[in-house]
Amino acid sequence: MEGDVPKSLFVLAPVGTRHQIKTAEADSSGEPSCMGLRDNGAKPATIVAAPCDTSAAGQLFTMKKTGRSDGDLPAYTIGAAGGRTLQDKGVGGLVAATGAGSPFVLVDNGPSTLPRLGD
Secondary structure, eight states: OOSSTTTTOEEEEEETTEEEEEESSOOTTSOOEEEEEEEETTEEEEEEEEEOOTTOGGGOBEEEEEEEOTTSOEEEEEEEGGGEEEEEOGGGOEEEESSOOOOEEOOOOOSOOOOOTTO
């Protein structure tokens, strides 16, 4: 996703027909973090960094091409658990809520340098 480097660099890791969204850099434990949903009751879920867990529904996302950006790059809506979509609230951060999702540009920056588990 576009934004401030390195905070905006992510790796899409396929899990069946969905994806985990992992940080492009490992943390002090040597592992990447994954984007996940934190439920907030009646308010939209916020997006948090969490240890990666492929069995956590809140860490599995879908990518749906939804048009083109102002720079004529493909734009995607990111779907989350419970029929929610990711929505960019600017200064308020990223949330997952029902309704139209924000379009995101996913830029391919080449192969990841994350170590493979078991290496």
